[in-house]
Amino acid sequence: MTFSSRITRLPIAFDTDLGAEAVGFVPALTGDLKKLIDGTGGSSPYLKGLIAKEADWLPEALDDPEAAVAALFAALRQVAPDQMPAALRQGKRRVALLTALADLSGVWALEQVTGTLTDFADLASQLALETTIGAEIRRGKLPGATEDDIPTAGGMVSIAMGKMGAHELNYSSDIDLICLFDETRFEPDDYHDARASFIRATRKMAAMLNDLTGDGYVFRTDLRLRPDPAVTPVCLAMEAAERYYESLGRTWERAAYIKARPSAGDLEAGQRFLDTLKPFVWRKHLDFAAIQDAHDMRLRIREHKGLGGPISLDGHNMKLGRGGIREIEFFTQTRQIIAGGRDRDLRDRRTVPALGHLAEKGWVPEDAAVTLAKHYRFHREVEHRVQMVNDAQTHLLPKTEDGWGRVAGLMGRDVADVKADLRARLTEVHEVTEGFFAPDAGESDAAHNDVLDQAVIDRWATYPALRSSRAVEIFERVKPEILRRLAETARPDEALLALDGFLKGLPAGVQLFSLFEANTHLIDLLVDIVGTAPALAQHLSRNSGVFDAVIGGSFFTEWPGVDGLCAELGDRLALEGDYEHKLDAARRWGKEWQFRIGVHHLRGLIDAQEAGAQYADLAQAVVAGVWPAVAEHFAEKHGEQPGRGAMVLGMGSLGARRLNATSDLDLIVIYDAAGVDVSEGRRPLAARAYYARLTQALVTALSAPMAQGRLYEVDMRLRPSGTQGPVATSVASFRDYQTNEAWTWEHLALTRARPIAGEAGLMDEVEAFRRDILGTERDQAQVRADVAEMRARISAAKKPDGEWDAKIGAGRLQDIELISQAGALLAGHARRAVAEGTQAGVAIGWLSAAEAAELGATYGLCWQVQLASKLLSGSTLDPDAIGAGGRAFLLRETGHEDIGGLLADIDAGTARAAEIIAAALERAPGQVAGSANGET
Numbered sequence: 024m025t026f027s028s029r030i031t032r033l034p035i036a037f038d039t040d041l042g043a044e045a046v047g048f049v050p051a052l053t054g055d056l057k058k059l060i061d062g063t064g065g066s067s068p069y070l071k072g073l074i075a076k077e078a079d080w081l082p083e084a085l086d087d088p089e090a091a092v093a094a095l096f097a098a099l100r101q102v103a104p105d106q107m108p109a110a111l112r113q114g115k116r117r118v119a120l121l122t123a124l125a126d127l128s129g130v131w132a133l134e135q136v137t138g139t140l141t142d143f144a145d146l147a148s149q150l151a152l153e154t155t156i157g158a159e160i161r162r163g164k165l166p167g168a169t170e171d172d173i174p175t176a177g178g179m180v181s182i183a184m185g186k187m188g189a190h191e192l193n194y195s196s197d198i199d200l201i202c203l204f205d206e207t208r209f210e211p212d213d214y215h216d217a218r219a220s221f222i223r224a225t226r227k228m229a230a231m232l233n234d235l236t237g238d239g240y241v242f243r244t245d246l247r248l249r250p251d252p253a254v255t256p257v258c259l260a261m262e263a264a265e266r267y268y269e270s271l272g273r274t275w276e277r278a279a280y281i282k283a284r285p286s287a288g289d290l291e292a293g294q295r296f297l298d299t300l301k302p303f304v305w306r307k308h309l310d311f312a313a314i315q316d317a318h319d320m321r322l323r324i325r326e327h328k329g330l331g332g333p334i335s336l337d338g339h340n341m342k343l344g345r346g347g348i349r350e351i352e353f354f355t356q357t358r359q360i361i362a363g364g365r366d367r368d369l370r371d372r373r374t375v376p377a378l379g380h381l382a383e384k385g386w387v388p389e390d391a392a393v394t395l396a397k398h399y400r401f402h403r404e405v406e407h408r409v410q411m412v413n414d415a416q417t418h419l420l421p422k423t424e425d426g427w428g429r430v431a432g433l434m435g436r437d438v439a440d441v442k443a444d445l446r447a448r449l450t451e452v453h454e455v456t457e458g459f460f461a462p463d464a465g466e467s468d469a470a471h472n473d474v475l476d477q478a479v480i481d482r483w484a485t486y487p488a489l490r491s492s493r494a495v496e497i498f499e500r501v502k503p504e505i506l507r508r509l510a511e512t513a514r515p516d517e518a519l520l521a522l523d524g525f526l527k528g529l530p531a532g533v534q535l536f537s538l539f540e541a542n543t544h545l546i547d548l549l550v551d552i553v554g555t556a557p558a559l560a561q562h563l564s565r566n567s568g569v570f571d572a573v574i575g576g577s578f579f580t581e582w583p584g585v586d587g588l589c590a591e592l593g594d595r596l597a598l599e600g601d602y603e604h605k606l607d608a609a610r611r612w613g614k615e616w617q618f619r620i621g622v623h624h625l626r627g628l629i630d631a632q633e634a635g636a637q638y639a640d641l642a643q644a645v646v647a648g649v650w651p652a653v654a655e656h657f658a659e660k661h662g663e664q665p666g667r668g669a670m671v672l673g674m675g676s677l678g679a680r681r682l683n684a685t686s687d688l689d690l691i692v693i694y695d696a697a698g699v700d701v702s703e704g705r706r707p708l709a710a711r712a713y714y715a716r717l718t719q720a721l722v723t724a725l726s727a728p729m730a731q732g733r734l735y736e737v738d739m740r741l742r743p744s745g746t747q748g749p750v751a752t753s754v755a756s757f758r759d760y761q762t763n764e765a766w767t768w769e770h771l772a773l774t775r776a777r778p779i780a781g782e783a784g785l786m787d788e789v790e791a792f793r794r795d796i797l798g799t800e801r802d803q804a805q806v807r808a809d810v811a812e813m814r815a816r817i818s819a820a821k822k823p824d825g826e827w828d829a830k831i832g833a834g835r836l837q838d839i840e841l842i843s844q845a846g847a848l849l850a851g852h853a854r855r856a857v858a859e860g861t862q863a864g865v866a867i868g869w870l871s872a873a874e875a876a877e878l879g880a881t882y883g884l885c886w887q888v889q890l891a892s893k894l895l896s897g898s899t900l901d902p903d904a905i906g907a908g909g910r911a912f913l914l915r916e917t918g919h920e921d922i923g924g925l926l927a928d929i930d931a932g933t934a935r936a937a938e939i940i941a942a943a944l945e946r947a948p949g950q951v952a953g954s955a956n957g958e959t
Contacts, residue, residue, distance in 0.1 A: 067123075067412050068412070068413060069413050070411060073116055073120040073123075077116060080117060084117070085124070088121050088125055091117075092121065096146055099111065099146060104157060104158070107150055107231065108231050108238075109236075109238050111147050111231070111232070112236065112238035112240065112241055114143065114241075115143065115147070115239065115241045118139065118140065118143045119194070122136050122139050122140055123194065127433060133403055137192055137193065137403070138190050140193075141187055141190045141191065144198050145187075145286045145287060148183075148198070148200065148228070148232065148242075148286055149287035149288070151228040151231045151241075151287075152176045152179070152181060152224070152228050152287050152288050153174065153176065155228045156172075156173060156176045156179065156224045158224075158227075159224050160172065164223075165177050165216075165217060165220040166210070166213035166217050167213065175289040175290075175292075176224075176287070176289055177204075177208075177217075177220075178204050178205040178288075178289050179202065179203065179205075179221050179225075179258065180202070180203055180204075180205075180287065180288040180293035180296070181200045181201070181202050181228075181285075181286050181287040182283050182284070182285060183199070183285070184200065184280075184283055185199040185248075185279070185282060186199075187286065188286070188372055189282040189374065190372065190373060191403075193406055194406070194410040195411075195414050195415060195417075196242075197244065199247075200229075200245070200246055200248075202221070202225045202246065203261045203296060204218070204259075204261065205292040205296075206260040206261060206262055218256070218260065221258040222257055222258050228244075229246060248279060249264070250263075250264055250271075251267065251271075261296045264296070265296070265300070268300055268303045269303065272303050277304050278353075278356045278357070278360060280297070280300060281356050281363075281370070281372065282372045283372075284297070284372065285297070304363075305364035305370065306360075333345075334446060334450060336420055336445060337420065337421070337422045338419050338420060338422045339419070340420075341402055341409065341420060342406070342418035345453050346448070346450055346453035347402065347452070348399065348406065348418075350456045351398065351452060351456065352374055353456070354395065355374050355377050355378055355381065355395075356377075358386050358387060359381070361386070362381075362384070362386055366384060368384065369386070374399055375396045375400065378392040378395055378396045379392060391455050394451060394452075395452065395456075398448045398452050402448070404434075405430070405434075406418060409430055412426075412429050412430065420445070424438070427441070427442070475506060475515055475516075476519060479519055480506070482523075483523070486526050486527050486529070487529070488526055488532030488535075488536075489526075491532075491533065494532040494536060497532075498532060498536045501536055501540050501546070504546055505522070505549075508547060508550045509550055517908065522549075522550070522553045524553070548622065552622070555625060555908035555909050555912050556625055556895050556908075556912075582629075582633075582637055582640075584640060585643055585644055588616070588644035589644045592644055592645070593648060595608055595609075596609065596648060602652065602656040603729070605652045606729060607729055609645060609649050609652075610729060610733070613734050616641050617638070620638055620684075621684060623637075624890065624894060625894065625912060627915065627916075630887075631886050631889075631890040632886070634890055635680075635682060635886065635890060636680050638682035638684065638686065639676070639677055639679075639681060640680070642673075642682055642735060643677070643779045643780070645735070646671055646673070646688070646721075646725070649724050649725060650671060650721060653717070653721050654717065657716070658704065660704060660705055660706050661702050661704040661708050661716075662703040662704025663702065663703070664694070664702070664717070665697075665699035665700070665701065665703075665713060666696035666699040666710065667694075667695040667696075667782055667785055668695070668781065668785065669695075669714055669717065669751065669782060669785070670692070670693055670694075670778055670781030670782050670785045670786045671690055671692055671721070671780040671781050672690065672691040672776050672777070672778055673688070673690060673777045673778070673779040674690065674691060674741045674776050675738075676689070677777070677779070678776045678855060679777075679840075679855045679856060679857070681856075681857075681886075683889060683890050683893040683894075684893040684897070685893045685897050687735060687736035687737065687738050688737050689738045689739075689740075689741050690721075690738070690739055691739065691743075691776075692714065692718040692721070692739075692742075692750065692751040692752070692781075693752050693753070693754050693757050693785065694714040694754065694785075695753065695754045695782075695785055696710035696714070711749065714753075715751045718750045719750060722737045722750075741772050743756065743761070743769075754785065754789065758792060766809070767806055767809035767810070768809065768813055770796065770801075770848055771810070771841070771844040771848055772844075773793055773796065773797060774848055774853065774854070774855065774860065775844065776793055777855060778790050794853040797847070797851060797852065797853045798851045798852075798853070800851070803948055806845065806849055807845070807947070810845045813841065814841060814940075817837065818833065823835070824899040825901075826926065826929075827888065827892070827901065827902070827926070827929075829886070829892065829900070829929070830885070830889055832933065833934075833937035834881065834934060834937030834938075835885050835933050835936075836886065836889060838936065838937065839857060839882045839936055839940070840857055840882075841940075842878070842939075842940045842943060843857040843858075843859075843861050843864075844860055845944075846861055846863045846864030846867075846869060847859070847863045847864075849863075849867060849869060850866055850867045850869075850948075861878050861879060862875060864943070867948040868948050868949040869943060869946070869947075869951060870939070870951060871951045874939045874943070877935055877936065877939060878936055878939060878940075881936040882936075884917060884928065884929060884932055885929065885932075887917050888900060888913070888929065890916075891909075891912060891917075895912065895913075896909075902922045910922060913925070
């Protein structure tokens with residue numbers, strides 16, 4: 024179906040035929056379309072005039088509007104500079120007419136209408152800029168520039184803002200431009216001449232587009248969105264603009280730059296400028312403080328424009344009024360500002376697609392996004408028809424019945440239907456968006472005065488987090504809800520004091536308090552943390568940005584495993600160009616995941632066994648993620664790794680995949696120089712020195728305190744020869760030492776070793792060797808004697824830190840781990856887990872199945888206590904110090920009803936485990952009754 028034939032399908036609200044003087048406007052226009060344009064209500068005098076002016080051009084254009092637009096654009100690019108002003112005005116008439124007819128007939132969707140108008144605005148601003156910059160160049164006013172520089176405007180760019188930037192220009196829109204020039208293209212002595220030339224060209228460009236002549240105008244052009252427009256010239260140096268945004272940029276300017284894009288001139292320079300502004304627009308942490316800024320801005324606009332109060336359709340502002348276009352845009356852009364720094368998928372300039380992305384990522388309820396998108400499209404269509412009547416830059420609905428008749432006529436509907444539909448849509452938009460910007464105020468906190476200590480609450484005003492009036496204003500709105508939830512805890516007085524400690528350690532409050540206001544469910548989480556895990560709360564007060572992860576969309580999804588964590592960290596580090604920034608990014612990322620594990624454990628989403636495995640997975644992912652960054656940075660100075668490269672062997676609890684919240688990492692670095700003696704780089708190093716210093720660089724990367732804290736403490740004492748040996752070991756030396764020199768305890772340590780990072784082939788080789796060496800036949804009596812001696816030495820050197828020490832002491836974690844390792848070594852197996860080691864002991868008749876089960880049960884109970892103690896306090900458990908919340912968590916985790924019963928079970932279990940271990944060390948494998956190798 025051709026375009027012109029589809030026009031006949033327009034819904035028509037008028038029946039009067041055109042007057043005789045109008046007959047013959049354009050043969051391709053049907054009578055129905057003529058009625059729509061020139062009906063009884065005089066729907067659009069403006070369009071009627073355009074049809075008359077373009078009667079010769081329109082018929083052919085209607086047959087294929089896309090081709091007509093393309094031909095129009097091509098013709099404009101061939102126009103001589105002195106003819107450009109008139110040609111652009113004619114081009115605007117034709118584009119305006121064609122898009123109006125395509126819009127009214129439904130042949131083009133809204134996006135094609137606004138896109139075509141925007142494409143023409145881009146072309147018009149480009150041609151106007153080429154014309155005026157070309158004149159400056161030909162007059163020799165732009166230093167060093169030639170005619171080859173005209174297409175890139177000699178280093179100047181116009182940045183399209185607002186609807187033009189989003190490719191969403193409305194039918195009679197002005198265009199918002201920020202004009203900048205790249206000062207680095209000019210010598211210092213030429214800077215002022217170049218600046219003056221660009222300012223002249225910008226003014227003439229704006230006049231060429233904006234001035235009303237006998238041919239009309241092209242676009243009303245607004246240059247006032249530039250930095251500090253009252254005192255700055257119409258074209259600024261990019262460096263000056265960057266300094267302004269870095270030091271003085273406000274939230275509304277950040278929001279404006281969501282839609283910004285280079286539209287004319289030097290597009291590459293413009294994109295480089297926008298890239299430098301990304302840290303200004305897109306913050307690394309979730310920015311809920313932007314909500315209040317946006318809300319305040321909306322209120323100021325309403326007050327200034329007199330747009331407050333209930334919706335009244337007559338004269339209602341479709342753009343700025345209640346339930347209007349701007350409310351949807353603010354709603355969308357504010358959410359983008361909040362989360363776009365962490366998720367690039369949310370950085371869409373277009374409103375409707377951006378709503379879709381926000382819904383997909385969980386930042387906006389899907390039904391709200393669908394509703395707002397539907398109403399946004401309808402609002403824009405109404406806006407277009409209001410503007411089509413007389414080409415007026417207005418967003419006001421009609422005030423008279425005649426005016427309503429014109430708009431309704433262009434929509435093909437009756438007035439009453441349009442009004443009812445509009446009122447319902449405006450009301451629904453306002454209800455959806457207002458609840459987001461201005462949630463209901465909380466109740467007074469007076470109701471909690473009889474439960475909570477007012478003296479504690481009163482001293483909050485002296486804390487750093489509440490030193491600004493803005494922080495106080497936001498906190499006062501969320502305080503009643505916080506106090507209510509504190510009052511409902513089992514021990515309100517303890518919870519209040521814990522929250523007091525949290526607030527006291529908080530360096531600033533605006534962002535966090537804004538986050539709580541927008542996500543009140545986080546208050547429950549905060550109260551749970553401060554009332555249960557003071558150590559976690561202390562970490563949270565210093566790193567409140569980890570709350571970002573809670574609402575980032577994936578906090579409660581399934582555990583991703585090592586591969587998923589490695590992929591995510593790799594993507595995060597790839598965004599950072601600087602080495603120090605990579606390390607800080609790794610710290611931020613690691614703390615977010617540590618926080619997630621702790622919260623999941625605290626809330627019973629995972630148990631101690633799962634938490635231990637997840638802490639280990641995270642540590643492995645961090646080492647695997649940081650290692651390439653360290654190696655690459657090291658290679659910049661000293662060259663690539665000589666030979667095959669190196670790998671990292673995780674030992675101890677990391678190797679066994681069982682860490683707690685405060686574990687350090689036991690590591691060994693093994694390398695294979697493969698006969699290469701010296702690295703090739705700016706500062707070559709001998710292979711041994713190279714790998715030693717590379718290892719030290721890895722340790723520093725993991726353990727050095729930086730802006731984001733430290734990742735892990737690293738312990739390398741399990742390497743061959745301990746602290747006396749080199750920090751990195753060649754694979755040949757590692758093999759030789761383990762084969763010929765290693766003590767029994769070092770082979771015991773190998774039972775838990777696991778390759779975690781580095782050169783894949785070398786990792787496989789080391790693992791294969793580990794299995795071989797553990798499978799070697801050995802003197803079992805000597806192994807038992809060595810283990811017994813080691814056990815005695817440990818007992819003499821390390822005393823339990825009280826009755827609640829779950830790790831040190833006979834029959835406790837370390838003791839059971841030792842007997843498990845011995846079981847694996849005696850059986851010649853490479854199993855790493857404690858349960859696997861004791862089962863290996865059962866298989867060779869060294870332990871009975873019942874003994875293995877008892878050891879496993881005691882180990883599990885001690886592990887639960889150990890994980891809880893590290894999470895709640897970071898040290899040995901003290902039931903009196905962890906408070907009611909901590910005790911409740913501990914009892915829930917261990918399945919006990921009271922603390923006394925738990926301690927009794929620990930004492931009984933560890934005593935029995937100690938007996939089993941002592942007995943096992945006195946007998947040889949095969950001596951357990953009923954075993955495969957034993958005697959009956």
